[in-house]
Amino acid sequence: MNFLQLNWDGLTEAVFFSAGLNYIRYFFMAGLVYYLFFHRPPTWLKPLEISKSKRPLPQNKRDVFYSFLSISIFGIVGILTYMMEKAGWTQLYKNVDEYGWAWWFLSLPVMVFIHDTYFYWTHYLMHNKKLFPYFHKVHHLSKNPTPLTSYAFHPLEAVVEAGIYPLLAIIIPLHQGALLIFFTFAFAYNILGHLGHELYPAWFIHSPFGKIFTTTTHHHQHHQKFNCNYGYYFTIWDRLIKTNHQDYEIFFRKNSTDSSQIKRLNISEKNVLKK
Ligand SMILES: [Zn+2]
């Protein structure tokens, strides 16, 4: 079938899964988390806030506006991927038996690894001085990010971010259910990166998980310091390319929940760092 011969059968489904679900996720997941952590935070959450610096008033409006645009672009890319599927260009499939349950489960971490690599390198490139103003500046306007910042991208960056969808669909066989779980996980992880509160204890950074996985502090520091900490799920590429901020671990320990408990008791932060 020709790419441009749009088959309307299933188009509504494609629009719903590529755009509709993202609007729902953004407004209910990011919106609800924002409300819980920033609008009406319980007292125990307040010491966990990473930065007390004020957010300029238009930040939320700008974040919601650009996120709305980004999600609309994700929807368009989703429809294009649907058209590619109809033209036989992708490896998307509906029947689990085609590749079995083992691949169904394995495809989840495979997608996460491919996405992390795709994100790291496109993100790294968008920090190039010539590309930054056109692609990535909008996202960095929020220096003290919140969950509402999660999808605040310039439309050009949104196209790059959405590119992972057709790329995955072309290079590996993917069941639609696994893809749906992956996108929900990616969405939740992105909110975690922009949570503005560190929920992990100090020991996390010295554990095998802390050596591999990013934290809220990791991405928060990226918003504050710019040219460091580019990873999405993992710090692997940052460690290999040496782009992790040199003070990341110290900054993490300062923000960790243990440190926050000590802050509550008014004990010097220096003692926490000595631990
Ligand atoms: Zn960046």
Ligand SMILES: [Zn+2]
């Ligand atoms: Zn960010």
